[in-house]
Amino acid sequence: MxxxxxxxxxxxxxxxxxxxxxxxxxxxxxxxxxxxxxxxxxxxxxxxxxxxxxxxxxxxxxxxxxxxxxxxxxxxxxxxxxxxxxxxxxxxxxxxxxxxxxxxxxxxxxxxxxxxxxxxxxxxxxxxxxxxxxxxxxxxxxxxxxxxxxxxxxxxxxxxxPGSGELAQRVAQLTTTRADVVDVIDDERRRIERDLHDGVQQRVVALSILLGRVQREADEDRRGELQRRAITETGHILDELREVSWRIYPAMLARDGLHAALEALADRTPLPTRLDYALTERAPRPVESACYFTASEAITNAIKHSGAETIAVGVERDGPLVRLRVRDDGNGGADPGGHGLAGIATRVTALDGTMRVDSPPGGPTIVTVEVPCG
Structure with a gap:
């Protein structure tokens, strides 16, 4: 019935x-x-x-x-x-x-x-x-x-x-994209290794030294101070690991979806960040992943290089496409061929999507990604 x-x-x-x-x-x-x-x-x-x-x-x-x-x-x-x-x-x-x-x-x-x-x-x-x-x-x-x-x-x-010429062009594009994806994955692995080696590993070494000093220290007051420093260092290690895990793939993105992950990203951003999320249902996981990492990279660039004071992130559905737009009011001049944005473009292209970077001198910078969503 x-x-x-x-x-x-x-x-x-x-x-x-x-x-x-x-x-x-x-x-x-x-x-x-x-x-x-x-x-x-x-x-x-x-x-x-x-x-x-x-x-x-x-x-x-x-x-x-x-x-x-x-x-x-x-x-x-x-x-x-x-x-x-x-x-x-x-x-x-x-x-x-x-x-x-x-x-x-x-x-x-x-x-x-x-x-x-x-x-x-x-x-x-x-x-x-x-x-x-x-x-x-x-x-x-x-x-x-x-x-x-x-x-x-x-x-x-x-x-x-598509006709035969378009198919040949598509095959060539996919071949190039596959090579670019492999390069991006290798770069990400090297970046993660650097984060673990230069950040987490160094703090773990410092913690082990502190714990060794605690064992050798006879003065109770001094031992208590070293223990407090060890506890603080443990907190720093957990923060570093959490930061690395978010850069690899945030668990919240897989568990709660793109909206929750972008809200958490906005909360963690030191600049005032406005989020306008207009999707009524979850997109496929690859689409959510591409949108999240695009937003993360664009926000990171805005913080490091643009001198921006505010950031706006918008997500909407346009027919078969999911559109993500990140806008900052910084100095502009962003390079679409830069390492971070180029990696994002490769990720998006692999999903048959497109990425545009509009960043005239003096700003603002607008990064727009459109990904097919079926």
């Missing part, structure tokens, strides 16, 4: 999408006509059609065709819309004829719409004779409607499918 309302909603959405497809034929033709002089307008019409097909007809497609492909898609779409209008018209005519026959048989009245101009011409026998061919025609009409929907899905998928 619980699936019935959902099925009815899907059917209603599909019918609405079909009818809307018939009505948008003039818009599709207009998009084709303006393609040579107004490509963005054509792309916009194609995006509207993608929304209709994905949201109402339930066809998965994360992107809309663009450029020449958008014009070709709209041409096919217009033809399918016209075919759909014809099929819909025939189905409507069949429904009207069936209703007229039943009305004439039940009342004995004349039904001119089916060429029965005299009363009593339509009887139940007449209805019984046309039931079988009517049922066959109804079945064919429904199949025509389904066929148009399937053709719509095929046209959209075909128009966004």
């Amino acid at each position: 619980s699936s019935s309302p959902a099925g009815s909603a899907r059917a209603a959405a599909a019918i609405g999408g079909y009818l809307l497809g018939v009505l948008t034929v003039p818009l599709d033709l207009l998009g084709v006509l303006v393609a040579p002089v107004a490509t963005p307008a054509t792309d916009r019409v194609a995006a509207i059609e993608r929304w209709r097909v994905t949201r109402l007809l339930g066809v998965p497609a994360t992107v809309a065709p663009r450029g020449a492909r958008a014009a070709g898609y709209l041409t096919v779409r217009a033809v399918l819309g016209l075919v759909g209008a014809v099929v819909l018209g025939l189905c409507g005519a069949g429904v009207v004829a069936a209703a007229a026959l039943v009305y004439g048989a039940s009342t004995g009245a004349a039904v001119p719409i089916v060429d029965a101009t005299e009363p009593g011409q339509i009887t139940w026998t007449t209805v019984a004779v046309v039931v079988l061919p009517g049922a066959v025609l109804c079945f064919l009409g429904v199949q025509g409607l389904v066929g148009v929907v399937r053709a719509e899905a095929w046209a959209l998928r075909r128009s966004v499918r």
